[in-house]
Amino acid sequence: MTDTTEVQEEAQVDEAREALLEAITAELGDALVDSHLQPGQDLWIRVSSDSFGDTADYLRERQRFRFFDYLSAIDWLPSPFGRSLDANVDNILNPSDAAEPVAMEQGVAGGETRFQIIARVYSLTTHLGLHVKADVPDDTMTVGTWTGVYPGAEWHERETHEMFGINFAQHPGLRPLYLPGAFEGHPLRKDFPLLARLVKPWPGIVDVEPMPTQDNPEDAA
């Protein structure tokens, strides 16, 4: 009995998201590049870089997404420092075994550039959230701003600007938000070294070694 109701509920949510996606697909036209629907969980759309700024207006005025949630970016470059705890190489401990360049692989709803904007809006009538992604052109590093529609985006865009070096056209003042004025570099980029790790390497691999008795029968002997 409980199982059937759960299935029904899940199906309902899916319907709502699918209907939303259909409406957006129909109305955005070419501006919509890709989308991804995770049934019962979330919906992503990817819009073209040029139309990112106008998407905010469309979402707020036509789709009634009145709540601005957040805006940030993702750097898809695999870390050049090989810091991954399960990586075979660690460029900090052994600078000689330079990691083989790993192909860049963008996440859900695809992507073509190294940097991607990720933003989220929420509708209070349907209680659905929507993730909006947009590629950031590698040469200009500029996308449109959302501040005209959602004034709350101002600080988020300032943070994204200083952390990733992404520019927002027509933003009222892209001053640094957290970092001191003379700071050089963009800390959340993958090729920005985490200085604490450079100074003192982290014995992370030791931390997650399997316990000798259970996972490695040879050690137990």
Added chain:
Amino acid sequence: MTAISDRRQMAYVAAQAADARVNVELEAEGMTLNIGPQHPATHGTLRIVARLDGEQVIEAEPIMGYMHRGYEKLTEVRTYPQVTTLVNRIDWLGSFCNEVPFILAAEQLMEIEAPPRAQHIRTILFELGRIAHVSLFLGDLGVQLGAVTPVFYAFRDREHVLNQIEAATGGRFHPNFDRIGGVKDDLPAGWIAETRQVLQKLREFCDLIDGLLFGNEIFEARTRGIGVIPADVGLSYGLSGANIRASGVDWDLRRDAPNGLVYDKVDWKVWTHPDGDAYARSWVRLQEVRESCDIVEQLLDTMPPGPIMAKVPRIIKVPEGEAYVATENPLGEMGYYIVSKGGLEPFRVKIRSASFNNMSITPWLLQGAYVPDVITILASLYFILGDIDR
């Protein structure tokens, strides 16, 4: 003789008055008032530079970053279980509440569900965290307005809640208790009965504050109509939690998106207030503490038996994917956007903290406010600096 000296004196007074007027204009024009970085109203180190015209603020700019710890960068070199230690320190007053959305997001990616008893314990601790957090606000609010007494009651009674959190988790402020797939330990013996007594004390504390502050004429005069946020403005700035509910928006993630927490098994209501001013924001918070006491009470009654951990691999690798989970934290919506590449540590974590958005409205909100009201407005927005400088 007297006529001349009278005339002289009048001329002198007039000249003095003209001088004074010039001086006042010179000083008031673009006078800059620096609030902080070490002001008790800032709950951390926040600096606000306000340009004044007489007693009115014409422009205010918050300056942050004094406490930025770079958690988004640090999470990229930590395993998933290690991240909870970090995120405990984001909003340090409601520390357990910080862990929950991160763990829920990781569980969503791994497609694990915590057993019912673990979900219950999580929800109880989540609400106890809210009670401890917001009851301190209620006392602190008085201090910002010049009433010193309530804060002593707040510290006294918050301690009871912190003791319960400590008894269950081992940590007063940084429990680090939530695990992927469940919680670290079961509740100690006798904990449920003790918590019931504590809830009774907290209800009495709410009544006390209700009488001390909300029934106080001076408090009303200082907060009614101050810092009014219309619902639409608040939403476009991303205000959440009690701040937006005080503007008449009936929205609570506990009710509208209870992913992984058991609020749907409890009978409770979402409090709103139509006014949107400092009084409304404080009043909504007071009602929420009372409501939280009821929620915890009901959860203690319906505690299910069973395990507290689901079956999870010893070495936690999260499958490739992206997930965003947000919960209704004491300060508002807090969420984590996790990008996983299938490794031991997240590829990217975006921390959506409530105070960052709640604070971003201050340049708009402080415009035209009078200097004595600045602190009232800041106090009523209720932010924690660690939650802004993540």
